[in-house]
Amino acid sequence: MKKDSKLSSILHVLLHMAHYNRPLTSEALAGFLSTNPVVVRRTLAGLRDAGYVDSTKGHGGGWVLVCDLQQITLRQIYEAVGAPPVFAMGNRMDEPRCLVERAVNHRLENTFQEVEALLLQRLDAITLADLAADFSHGYQAHCSGEHGHEH
Template identity: 55%
Template structure:
């Protein structure tokens, strides 16, 4: 989603769900469901009909990584973590205990840093058209 928000920050006009979803390799319905949290957080707005689409509701300088993370429902930051396959296993209990504290500390560091980084600082120095992903605005999907 960060990728899409940055492209939206460079767009001169609203971008449709179809265009954005294609560039992400997903379908428009999945894309719209994901964007719902960003809309509720006030980061994006959408319009229907001719000339409609998605656009930023505020400047990238006012959107932090933390606010995007929260708007997306605070997804799990790490793929590793506690296991509960064998709750009676002492090895599993010891590993879970060691991981729990370490992961909690790591998550706190991530979230603190996320709150410091605004999306404008992630923007490339030159304009990058969405068309570089294929089927972007101005690109013929048949070619």
């Protein structure tokens, strides 16, 4: 089963936007992800609605961050991109008659809820500024060698 990489992709794009600190076109952002600019525009539209990014048209236009990276958590971004399901697993039947399957469903559902709550708690503890600092540290260490930042 294919993994949902929407959160990872949008965080990638947001860090590039923070790094360049100037408007970036959908085409440029799509190049960072090896995807179509329409996918970038569609995804960033949700972040624009949440007030994290904005866009301008015309020469010199593009997408820009309009939020304080220290105030925005990964959970907020996760929710802005539609809170994709954490698990691909689920119960075989929602309302089974079989007592065995009911017991299985009960335990699995509780476990899934606990794990999802833990993930959301962890996402709440990480800001975009934390990710930007991680990137800056890695970028400086990498660029002090012979190679630049590559995709």
